[in-house]
Amino acid sequence: xxxxxxxxxxxxxxxxxxxxxxxxxxxxxxxxxxxxxxxxxxxxxxxxxxxxxxxxxxxxxxxxxxxxxxxxxxxxxxxxxxxxxxxxxxxxxxxxxxxxxxxxxxxxxxxxxxxxxxxxxxxxxxxxxxxxxxxxxxxxxxxxxxxxxxxxxxxxxxxxxxxxxxxxxxxxxxxxxxxxxxxxxxxxxxxxxxxxxxxxxxxxxxxxxxxxxxxxxxxxxxxxxxxxxxxxxxxxxxxxxxxxxxxxxxxxxxxxxxxxxxxxxxxxxxxxxxxxxxxxxxxxxxxxxxxxxxxxxxxxxxxxxxxxxxxxxxxxxxxxxxxxxxxxxxxxxxxxxxxxxxxxxxxxxxxxxxxxxxxxxxxxxxxxxxxxxxxxxxxxxxxxxxxxxxxxxxxxxxxxxxxxxxxxxxxxxxxxxxxxxxxxxxxxxxxxxxxxxxxxxxxxxxxx
Ligand SMILES: NC(=O)C1=CN([C@@H]2O[C@H](COP(=O)(O)OP(=O)(O)OC[C@H]3O[C@@H](n4cnc5c(N)ncnc54)[C@H](O)[C@@H]3O)[C@@H](O)[C@H]2O)[C@@H](O)CC1
Ligand SMILES: Nc1ncnc2c1ncn2[C@@H]1O[C@H](COP(=O)(O)OP(=O)(O)O)[C@@H](O)[C@H]1O
Ligand SMILES: [K+]
Numbered sequence: 145x146x147x148x149x150x151x152x153x154x155x156x157x158x159x160x161x162x163x164x165x166x167x168x169x170x171x172x173x174x175x176x177x178x179x180x181x182x183x184x185x186x187x188x189x190x191x192x193x194x195x196x197x198x199x200x201x202x203x204x205x206x207x208x209x210x211x212x213x214x215x216x217x218x219x220x221x222x223x224x225x226x227x228x229x230x231x232x233x234x235x236x237x238x239x240x241x242x243x244x245x246x247x248x249x250x251x252x253x254x255x256x257x258x259x260x261x262x263x264x265x266x267x268x269x270x271x272x273x274x275x276x277x278x279x280x281x282x283x284x285x286x287x288x289x290x291x292x293x294x295x296x297x298x299x300x301x302x303x304x305x306x307x308x309x310x311x312x313x314x315x316x317x318x319x320x321x322x323x324x325x326x327x328x329x330x331x332x333x334x335x336x337x338x339x340x341x342x343x344x345x346x347x348x349x350x351x352x353x354x355x356x357x358x359x360x361x362x363x364x365x366x367x368x369x370x371x372x373x374x375x376x377x378x379x380x381x382x383x384x385x386x387x388x389x390x391x392x393x394x395x396x397x398x399x400x401x402x403x404x405x406x407x408x409x410x411x412x413x414x415x416x417x418x419x420x421x422x423x424x425x426x427x428x429x430x431x432x433x434x435x436x437x438x439x440x441x442x443x444x445x446x447x448x449x450x451x452x453x454x455x456x457x458x459x460x461x462x463x464x465x466x467x468x469x470x471x472x473x474x475x476x477x478x479x480x481x482x483x484x485x486x487x488x489x490x491x492x493x494x495x496x497x498x499x500x501x502x503x504x505x506x507x508x509x510x511x512x513x514x515x516x517x518x519x520x521x522x523x524x525x526x527x528x529x530x531x532x533x534x535x536x537x538x539x540x541x542x543x544x545x546x547x548x549x550x551x552x553x554x555x556x557x558x559x560x561x562x563x564x565x566x567x568x569x570x571x572x573x574x575x576x577x578x579x580x581x582x583x584x585x586x587x588x589x590x591x592x
Contacts (some may be wrong), residue, residue: 145534147338152347153499153531154321155302156268162320162345176343177205177236180319181212183341184293186318188213188262189220191289196223198258200251200263200282201241202297205228208237209293210264211244217290218246226587227255229265229278231459232443254281261290263311265297268323270307272564274298279310292316295325296334302498303328303497310334311372320345324499327353327531329519351529357571371398372431372557375424375457376550379439379446384546388437388462388588389413391550395572397557399429409590421448425455431557432458436465436481437546454472458556461511462549466490470509478511479566483545487515503529512562514552516545520570522565532570536577536584548573 154162167173171268188197195316199214201207207228217224227249232238239250242359249255263282266274274282274297290313295301295308298309303324309331316335318326362371374397378385382405389402390409401414403424408415416424425433435452439445441464449468452459458477461469466480482490487501491508494501502515506523515521518540520532551572555565573589580588 145333145336147176147322147353147533148340149353151340151353152321152350153324153327153352154350155324158350159268159320159323159345159504162347163428166345171344173236174239176345177208177240178212178452179208180293180341181240183319184209184213184262184264184317185216185220186292187315187339188217188260190221191291191315192260194224195259196225197260197262198225198227198255199262200265201228201248201469203224203233203237204266204269205236205266206267206269206293206297207232207233208218208234208240209267210262210559211237211240213262213264213293214246215244224344225249225258226512227251227508248371251278251281254284257285257288259288259289261285261311262293263290263297263313264293267294267297267319270298270300271309274310282310285311289314292335294319295323296331299325299331299334301325302436303331303499306330306347309334315339317341319343321350324497324531326534327519328336328498328521330519332519332533337584351531354530354532354571354574356567357575359572363395368398369429371396372554372559373397373399373427373429374401374550374553374557375427375430376400376402376405376435376437376553377433377435377439377452378402379437382406384438385434385545387543387546387586388434388550388553390436391547392554392557394590395551395554395569397554398534416493422451422455423456424436425451430455430457431564432460432553434460434462434549434553435469436460436462437549440464441468458562460549460552460556462545471508473511475510477556477562478509479514479556479562480509480511481514481516481545481549482550483516486531499529499531503527512523514548514566514570516548520554522563522566522570528563532566532574535574537586538581539577540572541585544573545587547586547589
């Protein structure tokens with residue numbers, strides 16, 4: 145599973161607006177469909193490697209892309225069959241259908257499969273789940289190689305509804321921009337490898353997929369305090385703060401103090417048991433502070449969170465510290481790192497896709513939110529937003545969230561803008577997890 149890095153993501157409405165703007169700007173929609181169909185044909189030609197192809201066409205413009213692809217593949221000498229669910233229902237699709245001179249089988253007659261199936265049934269226009277009889281028909285093609293045009297038919301492209309597509313794709317060719325379904329569960333796992341055909345649409349300042357993390361070497365003139373001094377506060381489970389502190393050093397912090405921690409992973413970490421937390425927070429060299437790892441809700445947590453807020457330093461707030469800090473967050477520059485459960489508790493009443501909810505939460509909090517999970521979404525209150533699918537499933541193990549909080553702290557402590565810090569930390573986390581791979585435990589992210 146993969147998606148292109150640093151690629152635009154548009155909802156279906158935004159996509160329609162971008163298409164309309166393209167038409168207004170002088171590129172007819174028929175040209176966009178021709179480009180889309182040509183891109184599908186190119187991919188199918190490569191994947192078929194001489195074998196026959198069966199293209200399933202729906203009634204809308206997704207089907208139109210399918211008819212264009214069929215014509216283009218025949219021009220390249222590929223044996224192509226077309227099976228339609230219904231007659232074309234849009235002018236564009238009708239025009240594409242009219243230029244296809246081969247036969248059209250009826251999908252209702254259960255056409256014989258081919259080694260490569262092109263799913264051009266529904267794209268961003270799907271308004272309800274697929275009917276059960278159609279889903280059953282599509283199940284018959286399972287096990288063949290499948291290219292999904294734009295999205296696997298049956299998914300909600302905006303990622304709001306959890307509709308399951310009957311036919312998972314090996315490769316999904318997103319048209320113009322990625323859609324939320326390519327980066328959000330449960331749809332993203334059905335897309336296989338997602339590729340992007342740009343087709344000439346201007347995606348504007350859209351949501352994007354995560355860029356590949358490229359940690360630059362420190363400046364030649366760097367010193368430890370300029371690289372960033374970070375304070376991590378330990379709670380009753382000090383191992384979590386130790387993981388955060390270790391991760392912060394690994395992620396590039398120059399100087400890390402673990403307040404209240406005992407066994408830290410590196411001698412280079414200053415572990416202070418008795419030292420006053422508030423006094424450390426007042427250190428003018430301190431770039432940022434982390435609170436929350438291994439620290440359940442309690443009066444002590446409330447006190448420590450209040451002290452951290454009082455300091456005015458940029459903060460990383462994890463786990464129970466998120467809900468504890470929210471009422472007093474004010475103008476504090478902060479990164480909040482909730483998993484799904486913490487998110488629901490901290491931000492009740494939000495609806496829509498994970499993208500919609502994370503965007504709304506960042507706005508409500510006035511802080512950057514890293515909404516964790518396999519399909520992590522990062523949002524800033526000013527509307528910047530990024531999707532981090534796919535991460536590494538080996539991260540689904542205890543303590544990796546503590547590591548992420550520490551990495552966020554490192555990026556904040558060196559002076560990054562909170563959104564840039566969050567993006568860099570998530571990128572670092574995923575890259576490191578992928579490098580370790582099978583059997584990863586959270587400690588490896590710090591020690592290996
Ligand atoms: N508009 C454009 O300029 C372009 C559109 N493109 C393609 O067009 C697609 C969007 O096309 P459309 O907006 O026509 O929508 P779709 O082709 O995704 O499907 C809409 C059609 O399906 C019907 N429908 C919706 N839900 C259904 C269900 N559950 N069961 C049965 N029928 C259902 C609708 O009544 C409508 O006829 C994109 O995903 C992309 O593939 C590309 O050709 C690029 C250019
Ligand atoms: N299936 C998965 N694929 C990719 N990343 C995952 C997956 N499951 C969890 N993660 C990541 O692992 C981390 C787990 O964080 P969290 O749930 O807070 O764990 P903990 O509290 O034990 O440290 C998060 O960064 C999350 O995005
Ligand atoms: K499709």
